[in-house]
Structures are given as structure tokens and as C-alpha cells.
Amino acid sequence: MADERHEDHSLSSKEFKFVCEYVHTKTGILLNESKREMVYRRFSRIIRERKLNSFSDYCHLLQTKPDEEENYFINAITTNLTSFFREKHHFDYLQAHEIPKILSQQKKSREQKKSIRIWSSACSTGEEPYSIAVTLLESMEAQLQEWDVKILATDIDSNVLAKAAEGIYDQSRIDDLPKEIQQRYFIKGTGSNSKNIKVSKKLRDLITFKQLNLLHDWPMTGLFDVIFCRNVIIYFDKPTQQELFARYYEYIKPGGLLILGHSENLGAYQKYFSNGGRTIFRKPEVCDQVAAG
Template sequence: MQLTTEDFKFICQFVYRTTGIVLNDSKREMLYRRLTRIIRERKLNSFAEYCQLLREHGEQEEDYFINAITTNLTSFFRENHHFEYLTSEELPALIKNKTVSANGKKRLRVWSSASSTGEEPYSIAITILEALKNELAQWDIKILATDIDSNVLAKGKTGIYDMNRIEEIPKKLKKSYFFQGSGKSSQSVKVHDKLKSTITFKHLNLLHDWPMKGPFDVIFCRNVIIYFDKKTQQELFSRYYEMLAPGGLLFLGHSENLGNYQQYFSNVGRTIFRKP
């Protein structure tokens, strides 16, 4: 099948309009492979037919299409220096400085805004529970995990992973936070309920309304901003800024930066930014 320039251009525009993600010629091969799979699943004959389906039934097709073309590369404790910073700097400071709220507990709110299959929010939960384990009863901890892809969210909610996904996690943490399956599931692990109870998984397109109220003490927005153009990036940084509590942290991916919005944050570590 041939992906014409016209069809490729239309698909790129549809992706940008619905997700804010910018695709260029360097993504053409990737898009070709993923569209070919969609066309087979939809029992169509050409890219042109699928483009016509998007024109006529774009809203109904949107979730299926986005799930098929988005990239979901993740792992437990990916870019581990962020979790080390939480452990050594941020969480000790919060333990020391957080005041008791109306419910009689200290409030901690974290948002994993591109949570993929859940490894990131579960890594956040492990880090927090380890740091606060001597006084967990004094804390009201909630982690919000959102993603545009409903399939990966469903995976994250199960908390079930192949054994090889946790190979690099220290043995002590594996024992505390994961259960190994048995029988046919012996090569799988499931996260402990004490992790799952802190996390809420929700579908969210970052370009649409954000229904949560915040404020958040920490926001992870890693390896997603690179897919947006500069204008959309700056708009998102503005919205993240508003969602952060004063003194809150924003974590970006290893190849990302705040651009012009850097003036509103202080840089406290590698791709770690604090709201004044």
C-alpha cells in the first residue's frame, strides 16, 4: 500500500488537532507501520479509505486511533535521578515542613501526567512509601496517573507485569511491593495493594480541560513535551505552573527543557524545576 503525501499530511493534521502531537517526515515510517495495522484491523483497503473514515467519523475513531499510534516507552524507576532527588531532598523537606490539614493529616499530592502502563506512578508510590513508612498513618497520600491512551491505562490499573520488568529493582523493594504469580502466571508479578490504594488512573488528553483541582506538590511530565510544538509546550507549562503548589516540583524528561518558561521556575537538579 502506498501512503501518499496528501494522506500523510492529513493524518499529521488530524493527530495535531486531536492531541497536539507534531509528526514530521522522520515519523513517516513509524506512522506507515502503525496505520497498516489499523487498516488491517478495520478491514479497509487503503490509507485513503482510512483517511475518509477519520473525516466522516473522527470523534468515534479518535480513541482507537490515538491508542494505535502513540508511543509508550517506560520502565520502573526510569531516569532514576528523579526518584533519588525525591528520596534525598524533597520528601525529607516535606516531612519537616508540611502542616496538618483539616482532616488531621499531612496532605501529599503527586501527578504522573503521562503515566503509560503504570511503571512511573508505581515507582513514585514506592519512593513515597519508603520515605514515609515510619509515619504513614499521619499522611493523606494521593497519586493521580493520567494518559491519553486508554489501553495503557487499563494495563496500569491491573498492576500486573512480566517478571523481567522488575529485574533492576532492588531485592528488598521487590519483596515489599510485588507478589509473584504461580502456575501459568509464574513469570508475572502483581503490585501490592498498598501501592494501588494510593493511585487513581484516569484518561486525560492534555490539550483538553483538566478536571482535577490540585494543587500538586510534585508533577511528573516526562518524555511527552517533546512531541508538541513550542506554542503548545509553553501553554502546557503555564497550566502545570498553575497546578503546582508554591514550592512544588516539575520533573521533565532527559531531553526536555522549559524554554522561555524557565524564567518562572528555579532549576534545582537535572530536569528538575521548582515553582517559587
């Protein structure tokens, strides 16, 4: 591949195109020219870690040893930006409206087993599912023994999932949370870990972390009361977005919620949902058959 070097490393148009096509093929994530600087920074780190001389060398490595390099490359290149209670209005809505609604409906139900299922489908380093767990406990901890409550947290990146499952963060990550929330759900480290915090066991017990590529098969068998799909849809092209919305629709209980990120929308799939708030969408209680895609 052409070098076009003017510094130690420069990313040629051919190499950038290769990376974009590789990422899109493997993950469905759409990278364009606006992401070139981000790709350059992360690609530079990759070739330093692999002790290679050029971007071209690594492109060749991906082509010749895909089984060895694919997972490492996808982990390094995909975006993972998150925080506790990011877009707080979503969690406020859960606590004020959705969780009381679920509790009320199931109290009236004749079914013996009362359950809540929530899916964080692009959970990154775990702040989102832990925020969901805090919201659930704040809303229903006194009733928790009567309920089967589970949060599924998935991501394509095995590295961030490992961090999420560990549940250890820098103290600064929770500085903006109310002191009572910090004290109730986070344990401050001591000694050499004095600048770290760990999420409490009662939060971790609610969550199952699993690696999942959204473009591959979804092994879940049950339906969800709420699905979080925030700030990931924007990385897919429009046809892929519509395919994913169709799949999410099938995995949401009638009357359940799909929650997107602040800059995302359902596009043509909006007609199958009603608005529940800012980027909060409700599946009808009685659902018509909808076409995939």
C-alpha cells in the same frame, strides 16, 4: 487519496500529512518526517485490525465516522515507552530531598491535615506512578497513617490506562530492580501466570488512574507538591509547550516541583522556575503573577 503503492501498502505524502494534522488537532502532538516510519508501522497495524485495503480507506473512515474511530486511532498512534524507575535520578531526588522537605515543612505547619499530592501527567502503562508510589513508601511508610497521600496518574490513551490500573507486567520488567524492592512491592504469578508479576495493593491504593487529554480542561481542584511531565512535551509544538508550562505552573504548590524528561526543557518559561537538578524545576515559594503562554 493517492496510493503511490510499491508494496502491499505504501503511505502517500497526502495520507501522512492527513495523519499528522489529525493527530495535532486532536492531541496537540506534533509528528514530523522523522516519525514517518513509526506512523507507517502503527497505521499498518490499524488497517489490518480494521480489515481495510489501504491507508486511504482508513483516512476516509476517520473523516466519515470520527466519533467511532477517534479514540481507537489516538490509542493506536500515540507513543507509549516507559519503564520502572526510568531516569532514576528523579526518584532518588524525591527520596533524598523532596519528600523529607515536605514532611519537615508540614510538621511545622499548624494545619491539622497533612497531605502529599503528586501528579504523573503522562503515565502510559503505569510504571512511572508505581515508581513514585514505591519511592513514597520507601521514604515514609512508617508515617503513612498520619498522612493523606495521593498520586494522580493520567494519560490520553485509554488502553494503556487500563493496563496501568490492572498492574500486571511481565517479570522481565522488574529484573533490574533490587531484590528487596521486587519482594516488597511485587507479587509473582503462579501457574500459567508464572512469568508475570502484579504490583502490590499498597501501591495501587495510593494511585488514581484517569483519562485526560492535556489540551482539554483539567478537572483537578487542588494543587500538587510534584508534577511529573516526562517525555511528552517533546511531542508538542513550542507555543503549545509554553501554554502547558503556564498551566502546570498554576497547579504546582509554591515551592513545589515540575519534573521533565531528559531531552526536555522549559524554554522561555525557565525564568519562572529555579533549577533543582537534572530536568527538575522548582516553583518559587513566593510567586509572581505570570502570563499564560
